[in-house]
Amino acid sequence: MSVEFQPMRSLIYVDVVKEDYRHQLKHWLHRYHIADSISQFGPYVTKYAFYPALPTPPEGERFGTVRMQLTEHYWLISPFQNDLKVKTITEYMPLDTLKWQGMIPDTDEHLSENMDGDTHRSSGGKDDLPPFIFAFVPVCWEEDFKGKERTVEDGPNYRWQFVLRYPDCVSKEEGDGWLYKDVIPVFAEMPEVTRLLTSRIKQEVNSCPYNRVVEMWFDGPSSWYRAAVEKAAYIKKPGWAKHDKFPYLRPRFEISSIFVTDIAEIDNMTQYRG
Amino acid sequence: MSVEFQPMRSLIYVDVVKEDYRHQLKHWLHRYHIADSISQFGPYVTKYAFYPALPTPPEGERFGTVRMQLTEHYWLISPFQNDLKVKTITEYMPLDTLKWQGMIPDTDEHLSENMDGDTHRSSGGKDDLPPFIFAFVPVCWEEDFKGKERTVEDGPNYRWQFVLRYPDCVSKEEGDGWLYKDVIPVFAEMPEVTRLLTSRIKQEVNSCPYNRVVEMWFDGPSSWYRAAVEKAAYIKKPGWAKHDKFPYLRPRFEISSIFVTDIAEIDNMTQYRG
């Protein structure tokens, strides 16, 4: 059998570059894209949820915060396997949708030409435009630094999730060395942080430019600010950093964040009936 | 038979006064309030949907824009009929939830004392705190000024809905005279406005302080700004107005707005399974 069993979770960070596009992007997602996605991979996706982005907190831009939503899938197989290349129907993805998400320049024109999904998802990332973020991660978190005793009875969580990669000149080992030694322990000690998890991104699946995802929980944006802006200001700047302030990485290129609640807006696999 | 057939739609405008409360309010709505509401009125409610509020556009505060969501119900009977007074279970509504929505003062304390739902919904509206907005309207819009030929194929809409009442010194007739003569025709002429509808609020149902709801559709927040801020600036200020700029009404007391898309986040009657 040539299709391999490969249970994975994937994370898509969807940005919207201008408020004039938010309802258009939402309309396209709900009217076209959910159905297209389910018709392509439905039988081998077991969860497909949207988590709307919470408003960007003060100084959140510095952390590359996206403004639309986190799209989460659980997979049984990799959608990039060779045997899955032929699609019966191409996804309806006019260039406009790339413009709205910031992957191509924001012009005034209405760009109705269609692209196929794989081209879409590999766009961005050049000419000073951020890459499309589609990160495959293990089904469960790999490392658990704080808060594993937390239950649903402990109340709502303000979740900060971010992906990162280090500048080209820095090896993963060097970068992770800094992260594990100078960053994570500092956050783990802060009373504002109630949960702290991380996993390696499976870059081998689809050449995602990012290499790690981290998730921390807080009581709310004020706690986050105290922790990630005020207290983290004292985290040591690594020698290789080109940015002055924590997290010392280029927003939307080396770090991208999203803030979400515990509650998915919609679980498309159980709620959608085409 | 003592329970009267009274098909109606109702609109609840939910605000959130601080970003620290948004995920808490959402958690309470999803974990407690949907189930409580369905257990109380489920058999006689035929639609119960949440429309998340879009971000407030520039100068939207002047129009009393709420920041959390529009809750829409369709009813078969009025929930305020005498025969429906006894509830098997009281809704779980700690005072905190009123604080989050701005109906009681925003203190630092955690207010866990419970209130019943009817007291909750009649709170606010005094001591400079805005009233809770729960407006009953006819099933269909009463008056249709523009755009009735619009179909789903015409694309997504940026919907501006607002409720209003006139200052205490102004009669409904006088106020509506101004609205119908000086306001609505001006908007109806603007190319930015693609749809324009209004209905009288059924104040007899639950003594809602507001007396009219208006809905207009635009291409997006930039069109709205051009129309409601720039062009409407030329609308004549009525003699009774105490506020200098259009809409010449006190935000959150005489006018409250919400901006939403065409897409409900959740239709609780079909999606919820307690």
Add this chain to the structure above:
Amino acid sequence: MSVEFQPMRSLIYVDVVKEDYRHQLKHWLHRYHIADSISQFGPYVTKYAFYPALPTPPEGERFGTVRMQLTEHYWLISPFQNDLKVKTITEYMPLDTLKWQGMIPDTDEHLSENMDGDTHRSSGGKDDLPPFIFAFVPVCWEEDFKGKERTVEDGPNYRWQFVLRYPDCVSKEEGDGWLYKDVIPVFAEMPEVTRLLTSRIKQEVNSCPYNRVVEMWFDGPSSWYRAAVEKAAYIKKPGWAKHDKFPYLRPRFEISSIFVTDIAEIDNMTQYRG
């Protein structure tokens, strides 16, 4: 309150005039019309089902058999009440859809101009084109002539349902006199007929041109043929008849039939998630 409680069932007989249109009509129904209908009347419709038409049996044309589907609604209120006239969104109904159903002439052109639903549903019926059939009937059948002891354990039924009206020169009383005296008792006696029911059509609701609906059940099309073609050939031709063979009425104008199973293809109210 001005909207009256009026529980009713309605029957729409949908024809398709050419096989080239069947999948187009189905596509329009599923992609546009179900959502449009639910968005207009969803809160006051409690069942909305499609029953696909079985293939027309031999000589079925003589009985005005439609070829697409029976659309069944159960209503809480009449959709034609005055207070329900304003629609937020007009139904997407290009003229093509009328052409496919035979309400306007079948030309080669692609007719994409839109009509609103009420105009649509009152079209047809002139220039030798059959009327659109939208019949309101009581919630339960009014008269039960045969087979009331039948249960689901008695196996599948081949259901023949038809609406009729008498020629313009014949009063309802005279026509029904013939039906009750010369037609129904004959069918009731036939062993092929396992169930026989009839109701008056509520023409007062929407001026439906037809005035009565009859439903009979058979074991299958061969039994139907024996009964309705062979044996019914001996039913007395009424003096006013202009057609030689039973049912002595003009197909698609004075009688329209549909053949269906017990199984709805889809119950849109429970299965559709927009």
Add this chain to the structure above:
Amino acid sequence: MSVEFQPMRSLIYVDVVKEDYRHQLKHWLHRYHIADSISQFGPYVTKYAFYPALPTPPEGERFGTVRMQLTEHYWLISPFQNDLKVKTITEYMPLDTLKWQGMIPDTDEHLSENMDGDTHRSSGGKDDLPPFIFAFVPVCWEEDFKGKERTVEDGPNYRWQFVLRYPDCVSKEEGDGWLYKDVIPVFAEMPEVTRLLTSRIKQEVNSCPYNRVVEMWFDGPSSWYRAAVEKAAYIKKPGWAKHDKFPYLRPRFEISSIFVTDIAEIDNMTQYRG
């Protein structure tokens, strides 16, 4: 329009007279009866739930405790109106199902002859066999004696619901006089009772032999025993009583009880897909 709007809730107490019949009764309910019921009244029923009976607590027989389930409906109209008499399909209800529920004598024979539902539901009640209990009550409880501040956060409830009627020689007024003066206040004072509600049964709908329903909540069967058996033993025996112990009524004829949790086993209207 002849069908009246009549929102009501109904309660059916289903007994099973022998353990050998429990799985048979369940199979019939799930395989035949749910579908039959929905096909008959689905469009005008808005909730249709099953609550499985908890095991009968010690001395529960004295209170006429049924052992299968509470079936709860919410109605928009009365199913007994004249215009609803004709049913397209008769319910599949072999006499066996009456035997299992105790409405006809428990013989060893397999009684497969069918009955229609209305005959079924008016069976029992003679020759020392208890009546079928189908009680229509107002949508909300009429009287609330204790516990109205209780919310879902107060934890699970052990619910005791019972219907009663007084012996033939006692007027409703006299009987209720005893109930309101000597019984309810005693229970309302007991710390074991956390909730106490009552409504009149709408005997005018279907001539239900019982005339009142009472519901009380407890922490569990031990609390119930302390309250209803031990403490209630001191409740004054009315002059008209023919039974020595509280509740002084003939079990299954003058009082019938059921013990249930807060959780319905199934809400057929939302979970069933025929």
Add this chain to the structure above:
Amino acid sequence: MSVEFQPMRSLIYVDVVKEDYRHQLKHWLHRYHIADSISQFGPYVTKYAFYPALPTPPEGERFGTVRMQLTEHYWLISPFQNDLKVKTITEYMPLDTLKWQGMIPDTDEHLSENMDGDTHRSSGGKDDLPPFIFAFVPVCWEEDFKGKERTVEDGPNYRWQFVLRYPDCVSKEEGDGWLYKDVIPVFAEMPEVTRLLTSRIKQEVNSCPYNRVVEMWFDGPSSWYRAAVEKAAYIKKPGWAKHDKFPYLRPRFEISSIFVTDIAEIDNMTQYRG
């Protein structure tokens, strides 16, 4: 672990040999077979849909067109693995159902004896009766010859799907040589054909007699007729052919077709609730 991960799609072509059987076959499928199938393989089937057959177009018989439906499954494992042989409940499949589908001779008798599913599915194919068609294919199409840029916005499709095998005297290589050289390129060039795909059938799974499946899309049956009957008449007859007209194969034995729309009648995994 002995059960292998083997994601596959399967296609069942269901015929009905006489109109008297159509509603009986449908009744059996909906009342018995869906539940039986889900209870057997539900946990390892991720899609299970029915596509009703469109009416056979003129000269469609020559292409072995089936008249009931296409049943489509997506699997995680092969149902024919050794470890899955024991079934808790045998499928309810009276011999009648084979008669209705044409796998055993069409007699007048009522054949109520039951068969198990696997025997059922391997029946037919002898004594001049066509084989049961149950073809396992890869999850995605293997080869894409035309139309891969098509999206849902391009409108409804008239889908022709067929399975084929070559006469016993012809090797697969020789047969496919003809198909790839003389047939597919001709269709690919026709403007009537908007999509053209093919996959090898996984005969190793269950010894399906057919070895290839092809799918083409058209605007409707008239376009299909122009393409597959009129224009294809010029396709060169291979030396080994025993039939005079294109497709030069024995209908129902060497070629079987079905015509369907894009719309499944039912997706049993999401819509069925036993």
Add this chain to the structure above:
Amino acid sequence: MSVEFQPMRSLIYVDVVKEDYRHQLKHWLHRYHIADSISQFGPYVTKYAFYPALPTPPEGERFGTVRMQLTEHYWLISPFQNDLKVKTITEYMPLDTLKWQGMIPDTDEHLSENMDGDTHRSSGGKDDLPPFIFAFVPVCWEEDFKGKERTVEDGPNYRWQFVLRYPDCVSKEEGDGWLYKDVIPVFAEMPEVTRLLTSRIKQEVNSCPYNRVVEMWFDGPSSWYRAAVEKAAYIKKPGWAKHDKFPYLRPRFEISSIFVTDIAEIDNMTQYRG
């Protein structure tokens, strides 16, 4: 890829040690545990159903009958794989829930301290408290001794399922020798037994103390009694037995039973919407 495909079914036997706990355990299962379970393993569980325990038949205690429910899962992967150790949210499992199920001593205290699920599920089994029963078995039964021709039309089944292990001094081979030679053939011959199946428990997955599961079907508890109590009394006592009566094993330690119907109370994967 490190997560292995391992399709399995699992069986959890849930007991409740006192009637005062039944509604509390049910409330915890429905309010907390279903959601917790789905959030942990939902994407890799394809069926998750509850079968409520039927009342224990006379002498059922001797067979270690549990009184709450059978929880059944179908898995795609083992939840005990190393890569699945980190859980985002710990299950809400106060010690009370262990007390209710009999895994820790039944005290009067309210034990609200939380445990994580894995600790929970490995509790019990010491100090004379029975072990938690969580048995992984193959997807299909391994051995089928009787009744494989049974279909849904054969009516409802009274299902007896039990797990067993032999005393420590007896090898599996020796124990199974007795079971296969002296027990199973005797039951297979009894007319009361309509179905008889068995599988080995996959103790390698989670060290379940039991090693085999057996399921038999009867007409009802009277048939079961005749078979398992009266007739089985003649089954030869093995030399190693320490208990005098059949099944000669220590209840709740060497044999645990549950009696269920064919009907799941709830299939959480399709019915739950968090």
